[in-house]
Amino acid sequence: xxxxxxxxxxxxxxxxxxxxxxxxxxxxxxxxxxxxxxxxxxxxxxxxxxxxxxxxxxxxxxxxxxxxxxxxxxxxxxxxxxxxxxxxxxxxxxxxxxxxxxxxxxxxxxxxxxxxxxxxxxxxxxxxxxxxxxxxxxxxxxxxxxxxxxxxxxxxxxxxxxxxxxxxxxxxxxxxxxxxxxxxxxxxxxxxxxxxxxxxxxxxxxxxxxxxxxxxxxxxxxxxxxxxxxxxxxxxxxxxxxxxxxxxx
Amino acid sequence: xxxxxxxxxxxxxxxxxxxxxxxxxxxxxxxxxxxxxxxxxxxxxxxxxxxxxxxxxxxxxxxxxxxxxxxxxxxxxxxxxxxxxxxxxxxxxxxxxxxxxxxxxxxxxxxxxxxxxxxxxxxxxxxxxxxxxxxxxxxxxxxxxxxxxxxxxxxxxxxxxxxxxxxxxxxxxxxxxxxxxxxxxxxxxxxxxxxxxxxxxxxxxxxxxxxxxxxxxxxxxxxxxxxxxxxxxxxxxxxxxxxxxxxxxxxxxxxxxxxxxxxxxxxxxxxxxxxxxxxxxxxxxxxxxxxxxxxxxxxxxxxxxxxxxxxxxxxxxxxxxxxxxxxxxxxxxxxxxxxxxxxxxxxxxxxxxxxxxxxxxxxxxxxxxxxxxxxxxxxxxxxxxxxxxxxxxx
Ligand SMILES: Cc1ncc(COP(=O)(O)O)c(C=O)c1O
Numbered sequence: 001x002x003x004x005x006x007x008x009x010x011x012x013x014x015x016x017x018x019x020x021x022x023x024x025x026x027x028x029x030x031x032x033x034x035x036x037x038x039x040x041x042x043x044x045x046x047x048x049x050x051x052x053x054x055x056x057x058x059x060x061x062x063x064x065x066x067x068x069x070x071x072x073x074x075x076x077x078x079x080x081x082x083x084x085x086x087x088x089x090x091x092x093x094x095x096x097x098x099x100x101x102x103x104x105x106x107x108x109x110x111x112x113x114x115x116x117x118x119x120x121x122x123x124x125x126x127x128x129x130x131x132x133x134x135x136x137x138x139x140x141x142x143x144x145x146x147x148x149x150x151x152x153x154x155x156x157x158x159x160x161x162x163x164x165x166x167x168x169x170x171x172x173x174x175x176x177x178x179x180x181x182x183x184x185x186x187x188x189x190x191x192x193x194x195x196x197x198x199x200x201x202x203x204x205x206x207x208x209x210x211x212x213x214x215x216x217x218x219x220x221x222x223x224x225x226x227x228x229x230x231x232x233x234x235x236x237x238x239x240x241x242x243x244x245x246x247x248x249x
Numbered sequence: 250x251x252x253x254x255x256x257x258x259x260x261x262x263x264x265x266x267x268x269x270x271x272x273x274x275x276x277x278x279x280x281x282x283x284x285x286x287x288x289x290x291x292x293x294x295x296x297x298x299x300x301x302x303x304x305x306x307x308x309x310x311x312x313x314x315x316x317x318x319x320x321x322x323x324x325x326x327x328x329x330x331x332x333x334x335x336x337x338x339x340x341x342x343x344x345x346x347x348x349x350x351x352x353x354x355x356x357x358x359x360x361x362x363x364x365x366x367x368x369x370x371x372x373x374x375x376x377x378x379x380x381x382x383x384x385x386x387x388x389x390x391x392x393x394x395x396x397x398x399x400x401x402x403x404x405x406x407x408x409x410x411x412x413x414x415x416x417x418x419x420x421x422x423x424x425x426x427x428x429x430x431x432x433x434x435x436x437x438x439x440x441x442x443x444x445x446x447x448x449x450x451x452x453x454x455x456x457x458x459x460x461x462x463x464x465x466x467x468x469x470x471x472x473x474x475x476x477x478x479x480x481x482x483x484x485x486x487x488x489x490x491x492x493x494x495x496x497x498x499x500x501x502x503x504x505x506x507x508x509x510x511x512x513x514x515x516x517x518x519x520x521x522x523x524x525x526x527x528x529x530x531x532x533x534x535x536x537x538x539x540x541x542x543x544x545x546x547x548x549x550x551x552x553x554x555x556x557x558x559x560x561x562x563x564x565x566x567x568x569x570x571x572x573x574x575x576x577x578x579x580x581x582x583x584x585x586x587x588x589x590x591x592x593x594x595x596x597x598x599x600x601x602x603x604x605x606x607x608x609x610x611x612x613x614x615x616x617x618x619x620x621x622x623x624x625x626x627x628x629x630x631x632x633x634x635x636x637x638x639x640x641x642x643x
Contacts, residue, residue, distance in 0.1 A: 052547040053421065053533070055428050056272040062415060074545040099270055100532040104546030125272040126532065130260075154277035154435050174274060178433045 003092035003120045004146060004169035007043055008203045008224060015225025016041075016216065016248060017205055018232050019096065021048035022081070023073030024064045025236050030081045033236070034089050040245040042091065044205075046123065046227065049075050049097030056125050058181030060230045064237070075105050079113045086118040094148060096123040107136060111143040121146035121169050129166055148172055151204075153193050164200045171204040173197045173223060181230040184209035184219065194222035213248050255499040255566070255575065261448020262537075264572060266565035269447035271535045274432045278439070279535075281355070283449045289354050290347070290456060302346045303460065306379070307336050309343075313468035313624070318596040325617035328478070329599070329627040330465055330494065339602060339629030340458060340490045341372040341442060347457035348440045349376040357438035359383045363413075363427040365392055365420035365486065366557035366604065367399025368629055369442030374408035384408040387426040389419040392556045399633050417550040420486070420560045424534050443487025444564030447535030451492075451564050458493025465624055466497055473622060480615070482507040483626040484608040485578075486522075486557045488564035490628035495576065505577065508567060509611045511553035511604075512580035522551035523580040524563045525571045533562040539571065554583035554637065555603040557629075585610040587641050590631065602629030603637060 007015065018037050022030045030047065037045050050065040050073050057065070075097070082093075095114065102110050102124060114122065122145055127136075132147055140147055146168040151160060153176060163171070173194065176185045197204050206219040207227035219226035228248070235244035261267045261283075269279055289295050303309040311331040320327045332340035352360060360382050364370030370386040377384035386403055390412040393400050403410050416422040424445075431439045444451040444458075466476035481498055483491035485508045498504040513521040521527065524539050531540035533548060541549045541561040551561040570576035581589075586603060589610035594600045601609060605628045617623060631638065 052416070053425055055425060055534075056274055056432065058429070066415075069547060076545065098532075100540070100542070100548070101546035104531060104542065104544070125274075126270045126535070128269060128271070131268065131270075150273040152274050152276075155273065156277060156280075159276065177274065177435050179429045182433075 002144060002146060002169065004044070007092050008170060011043065013224055014220045015043045015205060017044040017046060017225065017227040018042050019046040019048060019227060019229035020232055020236060021050050021061065021064045021068050022078045023050065023068035023071055024233070025067070027071040027073060028081070030078065031085050034085060036241060037245070038089055038091050040242065041249050042245065043225070044092050044094065046094045046096045047078070049078060049095055049101055051098040051101050054098060056179055058179040058230065060181045060233055064233050075101055079117055082117040092120040093118065094121045094123060095119055099124050099127045108139060111140050111145050114145045115143040119145060121148045123148045123172060125150060129163065133166060150174055151197055153177055153190070160200070164202060167202045170224065171197060171200065171202055172227070173204045173206045175206050175208045175210070175219065178208060180208055182209050184215045186218070191222065198223050216248060255569065257448065257452040261452070263566050263569035266536070266538050266568040267448055267451060268537050269535055270532045270537060271447045272432070275428070278431060278435050279447050285355055286351060286449050286453045289351050295350055295354070298350055299347055303343065307342050307346060308334060309460065310464045310468070311335055313465060313472065315472070316597045319593065322596065323612050323617055324619055325621045325623055327612070328622070328624045330461060330624055332461065332490065332626060332628050333599070333601065333605070333630035337368070337372050337375050338632060339368040339372070340461065340493060341369045342375065343460055343493065344442065344454050344457045344489060345369070345372040345376045345440060348453070349380055349382070352382070352438035352440065353380060355438065357436070359385070359434065359437040360440050361385050361427050361430050361434070361437050362440045362442060363387045363420065363423040364442060365389070365423065365559060366555070366602070367392065367396040367403065367633060368557060370408070370410070371399050371402045371406070373440050373442070374403040374406035377408065378406045385430065386410050387413050387423040387430070389413045389417070389423045391418040392420070392423070395637065396556050396633055397636070419551070419556065421548065421551070428534065443489040444492045444566055445487040445534055445536060445562060451536065451566055454489050455492040455496060455566060458489050459496035461490070461493035461626065462495060462497035465494065469622070477501050477504050478622040478624045480505045480507055480621065480623040481626070482509065482608050482611050482623065484509045484558060484604050484628060485563060485567055486560050486604060487562070488567040490626050492564060492566055494626040499575065506570065506575060507611055507615065508570070508576045508578050509607045510578060510580045511555055511558035511586070511607055512582050513552040513554070515582055516580055520552040522553040522559050522561070524561060525567070525578040526580050536562070536565050538565045539563050539568040555586065555607065557602070557604040558607060579611050579614055581607040581610040585613070587638070590638065591642065599627070600631035601627055602631050603634045605629055
């Protein structure tokens with residue numbers, strides 16, 4: 001059974017997912033970061049594949065990705081780093097990256113390497129659902145790799161139905177119309193949207209703008225949990241990651 | 250439809266290139282535009298408004314000038330399509346006039362744009378002023394420096410110019426920032442400046458620029474009795490002036506289409522923007538196309554002396570024209586473009602934009618027959634480039 005499904009089966013609420021870019025803050029920090037996150041009790045981790053032109057990301061993730069790239073990070077190196085990780089890491093792991101990097105790596109090699117490193121799912125924000133289903137779905141599924149899909153406040157009712165049908169694992173519920181790193185907007189309209197997505201036939205995690213215990217709890221009250229990225233990267237940057245995780249859990 | 254062989258399909262592809270590779274965050278915006286653009290463009294009201302503005306505000310039709318001295322020099326018959334004579338000084342305004350009408354019909358009140366040379370920024374600021382709409386233009390910090398006159402124009406026209414400080418601080422980075430603004434402000438209208446971006450932008454901008462080849466056909470018919478030249482030559486940054494100049498000739502296979510990229514210091518120098526020559530298949534700004542990238546799929550920083558050609562991708566139509574061999578792709582260095590600009594200035598009394606000078610420099614690279622009819626699309630005028638020209642001609 002996919003570790004993501006297992007997680008949502010065993011723990012239905014307050015699931016904490018953390019995002020950080022591979023090779024940050026130092027090139028070889030990827031696996032030590034995973035170990036820290038697991039030791040502190042984080043449920044799920046999204047490892048970012050650094051990209052030169054991350055369209056959906058705000059300044060903090062852009063800068064972290066750039067630093068990782070400047071230090072020599074690449075998808076190839078990430079798979080090498082992850083080879084031994086599964087000896088100690090039992091949390092579900094997701095790779096998050098932009099399509100150009102995956103395409104250039106080769107889709108077949110990518111899904112095969114995901115499988116051999118124990119990657120449970122991927123988030124590829126700029127790969128359209130239609131292209132995925134037509135060209136790539138069979139190959140992803142053959143390697144047990146879930147394609148995690150996003151919904152946003154702008155997603156139409158009609159498209160929501162389509163996404164619900166295609167979704168695997170959980171839905172990444174984008175909290176607001178923004179790139180990563182903004183603040184969580186609290187409004188009636190927003191709560192309606194959260195409730196609508198929560199009523200779908202698949203678990204969901206809220207991401208974008210979750211930065212501390214309070215916003216995590218607020219988000220979790222509408223969903224199965226939440227995803228923290230920018231705030232964790234800021235903690236990595238200032239060397240306070242353990243304290244930051246303690247403050248959440 | 251005369252050019253269905255090279256037209257976009259309903260999913261937004263030209264052959265294998267195009268599509269809409271965008272985050273879900275932009276899906277609703279892009280879908281809204283896709284569902285509306287053809288309806289609007291084909292409406293009688295749009296056609297009437299668009300034509301009236303092109304005629305009386307932009308100054309169309311632009312002349313097709315036979316340049317006798319240049320023709321003698323190359324031993325053939327050279328015509329310049331004078332987009333440099335439009336209001337604001339480049340072809341970019343054909344597109345912004347069309348898109349601002351579309352934005353207006355869609356009820357949008359805030360306009361976002363990216364710009365490289367500043368010509369698209371100026372053309373956008375101009376139409377926003379005309380229609381009383383808020384205008385935010387993203388421009389690479391390096392380009393803000395090297396195209397200062399256009400920055401001043403945008404500001405005087407009432408636009409807000411926001412520097413893009415990531416990457417090489419040029420057109421690619423400005424485009425990233427504009428797209429991020431659009432994600433954060435989904436009710437804004439993103440007014441793209443070239444035939445790039447997710448479907449329907451490449452097709453929409455191509456249609457709006459196709460007025461160029463429509464006029465060339467009419468003017469050549471009067472001039473030579475034949476709407477078709479032997480060659481159409483245009484520079485390619487994202488590819489909008491070339492797409493417009495090629496459009497009505499795409500299915501006239503005996504008209505040779507020549508697209509000219511900027512090779513900067515040379516295609517093998519590492520300092521180049523010759524995407525088709527050195528790039529391979531990838532994804533940039535929502536489109537599957539040819540792209541300059543390293544072996545890890547990171548997009549490489551382009552270089553050209555010309556801010557408008559300094560882009561690591563190319564519109565998907567051009568990737569398709571290159572793959573099918575329908576267009577020939579040449580590349581021209583900084584120095585060759587500078588030389589060609591000087592030749593045109595001193596033999597014809599026309600100072601071209603640095604971008605257009607790349608198209609002119611291609612004349613040196615083709616063997617013409619005496620009876621050939623050659624059209625070069627002079628996409629813009631050189632006012633904005635005087636500082637660069639003066640630096641190099643001293
Ligand atoms: C005069 C001129 N020509 C050409 C270009 C390149 O754009 P495109 O390839 O879209 O025509 C620009 C861009 O700024 C320009 O200002």
